[in-house]
Amino acid sequence: MEISMTLNGRKIKASIEPNTLLIDFVRAQKCFSVKRGCETTNCGLCTVILDGKPVLSCSILAARCNGKTVETLEGLQEEVAPFTKFLAEQGADQCGFCNPGYIVNFAALLRENPDPTDEEIDFYLSGNLCRCTGFESQRRAFRNYLNYKKEQEGAK
Amino acid sequence: MLKFKEYACPETLEEAYGLVQKKRNIVLGGMLWLKLQDRTVGTVIDLQKLGLDTITEDEENYYIGSYVTLRDLEIHEGLNAYTKGAIAHAVEHIIGIQFRNCATVGGSIFGRFGFSDVLTVFLALGAKVELYKNGIVSVEEFINFPRPLQDILVRIILPKNVDGAVYMSTRNSATDFPSLTCAVAKVSGEYRVSIGARPMLATLVTDEQGILKDGITKESAESFGEYVASKVTFGSNMIAKAEYRQKVCKVLVRRCLNEL
Ligand SMILES: Cc1cc2nc3c(=O)[nH]c(=O)nc-3n(C[C@H](O)[C@H](O)[C@H](O)COP(=O)(O)OP(=O)(O)OC[C@H]3O[C@@H](n4cnc5c(N)ncnc54)[C@H](O)[C@@H]3O)c2cc1C
Ligand code: FES
Ligand code: FES
Numbered sequence: 001m002e003i004s005m006t007l008n009g010r011k012i013k014a015s016i017e018p019n020t021l022l023i024d025f026v027r028a029q030k031c032f033s034v035k036r037g038c039e040t041t042n043c044g045l046c047t048v049i050l051d052g053k054p055v056l057s058c059s060i061l062a063a064r065c066n067g068k069t070v071e072t073l074e075g076l077q078e079e080v081a082p083f084t085k086f087l088a089e090q091g092a093d094q095c096g097f098c099n100p101g102y103i104v105n106f107a108a109l110l111r112e113n114p115d116p117t118d119e120e121i122d123f124y125l126s127g128n129l130c131r132c133t134g135f136e137s138q139r140r141a142f143r144n145y146l147n148y149k150k151e152q153e154g155a156k
Numbered sequence: 157m158l159k160f161k162e163y164a165c166p167e168t169l170e171e172a173y174g175l176v177q178k179k180r181n182i183v184l185g186g187m188l189w190l191k192l193q194d195r196t197v198g199t200v201i202d203l204q205k206l207g208l209d210t211i212t213e214d215e216e217n218y219y220i221g222s223y224v225t226l227r228d229l230e231i232h233e234g235l236n237a238y239t240k241g242a243i244a245h246a247v248e249h250i251i252g253i254q255f256r257n258c259a260t261v262g263g264s265i266f267g268r269f270g271f272s273d274v275l276t277v278f279l280a281l282g283a284k285v286e287l288y289k290n291g292i293v294s295v296e297e298f299i300n301f302p303r304p305l306q307d308i309l310v311r312i313i314l315p316k317n318v319d320g321a322v323y324m325s326t327r328n329s330a331t332d333f334p335s336l337t338c339a340v341a342k343v344s345g346e347y348r349v350s351i352g353a354r355p356m357l358a359t360l361v362t363d364e365q366g367i368l369k370d371g372i373t374k375e376s377a378e379s380f381g382e383y384v385a386s387k388v389t390f391g392s393n394m395i396a397k398a399e400y401r402q403k404v405c406k407v408l409v410r411r412c413l414n415e416l
Contacts, residue, residue: 001163018163018200039189041255042331053227053257059188060258064202065162105254126331127252 003066008032010073022048025062026072030088033100035075044128045101047108050073054108073100080107081085083145094132100129102138115150118143140146158191162199169308173288175201176306183308184265186225188255204233208262208310211235211349218314222262223279224282225299226250226274227262235314239281242321242339246277247416251331268357275299276352277323279360280339282311299357317344321362325353326404328395335396336404349412351405355393372413381410 007029020065023046026034037045039058046058049071073080080103093099102125109116109124112124116124120136121142130138164181166172177182178196184190187200208221213234218235226247227237230281236244250256251271264274264298265285279295283302288308290301321341324332337352352358363369385406390398 019160040192041251041258044252047254050257054254055257056188056254057184059191060200061163061184061187061200063165064184064204108253123248124253127254154377 001063005065005067005083006069006115013034018061018063020062022050022057022060022062022065022070025065031074033104035097037097037101039141042129043101044105044125045098047048047101047104047128049076049108052111054105070103073104076104076107080104082149083108083142086141086145086148090137090144092133092137092141096103097130098128098130101109102130104143105120114148141156157191158187159196159198160198160200160355162398163202164199164315165202169310172206173308174199176308179304181267181282181305183264185222185260187263188259189263189267190270191233195313211279213316216316218316220261220312220314222266222309222311224261225257226259226264227253227256227259230256239277239314239318239321239341242277242281242323242341246325246337246339247415249273249325249331261312265298266305266309267296268303270357271337271353272358273323273325273334273337273352274356276337276350277321277339278312278326279358280315280317280323280341280343280348280350280353281314281321282341282343282348284315286310286313293298294320296360297321308405318342319345320416324408324412325383326408327375333395336401336408338405338408338412340409340416342397342416343384347380347413349380349409351384351388351409353395354388354401355390355395356391361387367389368413374414377410377413380413381406381408382397382407 001018002015021033035045037043041056041059046056047054048057051068106129182202182280209223210221212219230244230247239325250412283295284292288310290307319342323339325337327334334353340350347363349361350358361384368376385402390401392398
């Protein structure tokens with residue numbers, strides 16, 4: 001079947017099998033940041049933003065996204081650059097496998113709530129699992145970024 | 157994993173209903189549960205063109221389309237003000253935000269899962285389901301409908317006669333399946349308690365013995381908790397034992413009543 005969608009700002013058309021999952025579709029479009037961690041809806045590594053909302057691409061049919069807008073980490077580089085630096089500074093990752101899912105979902109959180117509390121961050125990211133770390137360094141990084149952003153805004 | 161050959165996106169409910177009449181075809185909700193099943197079907201039916209993804213209201217009811225997501229339920233201000241946050245509390249532990257942006261209320265109710273937080277809360281609230289061919293029935297009745305059911309859940313109807321609701325659940329760890337779910341609501345003056353994840357399907361208990369007839373006090377809440385725990389049947393599975401569930405039930409009912 002034929003589908004069309006806007007992927008990372010680019011209008012694309014493609015011919016797919018009806019049972020193609022969105023994760024496989026976007027990877028075929030070279031969005032390799034989108035990965036499978038569990039495939040059972042638990043880990044959040046496959047997170048993409050569909051029509052403005054973060055969703056699990058491992059469990060959505062590409063066919064359902066016909067006519068919709070999909071954003072992956074590849075298309076969010078500018079938006080996430082300010083806070084990925086803070087993650088790196090904290091050495092937040094060990095293996096780094098969980099990282100794309102975290103970043104995309106944190107970007108989605110900031111769109112909904114530009115100034116979240118630590119509790120709100122924990123709540124929003126509860127569907128992103130990291131097997132190596134205890135979330136502490138990620139949490140510190142996000143907090144440092146938010147504090148930095150406030151300082152910058154205050155200085156203006 | 158779910159396997160299928162065809163994908164259909166009907167333009168009308170009648171067309172969708174026609175497709176469901178073939179035993180090999182299935183309706184998609186958010187597909188999260190379906191996808192994990194080891195099952196081969198003919199056509200999957202996507203209802204996304206039918207406008208079932210909205211929450212509306214009139215003077216008497218809220219109308220929740222079957223494609224409304226669990227996240228939509230969680231952040232809907234009117235619905236949560238009306239149910240004192242009970243609906244948001246029922247869904248907020250289910251996996252994560254991305255999951256709840258995909259899972260639908262229709263799939264959650266239609267699936268009639270024993271562990272369902274969603275079914276537990278709507279049962280206590282006295283909600284009804286509107287099925288395309290079987291019409292409007294209460295959630296209590298719907299629970300006992302035959303399976304498989306070749307019909308379409310169009311929307312959930314939540315009458316505006318709820319005067320207070322509280323939801324609580326226990327989990328062995330965050331975002332896991334619940335070990336017990338409990339919703340208490342006062343609907344048209346009647347106390348309704350729904351207990352789910354027993355691990356069997358949610359079941360309803362009302363105050364047939366008038367334990368709460370003089371209102372909720374520390375004592376009456378305690379004895380109603382004991383009454384519910386003695387009336388409901390519990391079972392054991394890998395998440396919790398029956399005895400544990402029975403003890404927790406007593407406590408959750410009491411706590412919910414004290415918060416009502
Ligand atoms: C890993 C995992 C953990 C979960 N944990 C919890 C939890 O802790 N608490 C909880 O309450 N729930 C939990 N759930 C269940 C989840 O919340 C949803 O209830 C479930 O995924 C079904 O919703 P869905 O939209 O994905 O429906 P689907 O999986 O698409 O469909 C479920 C069933 O309903 C049918 N169906 C769907 N929509 C309609 C319709 N409109 N008309 C007729 N038939 C329809 C489908 O054919 C299918 O039989 C969990 C699910 C998973 C996969
Ligand atoms: S791969 Fe999708 S949630 Fe884990
Ligand atoms: S750093 Fe390894 S999974 Fe998160």
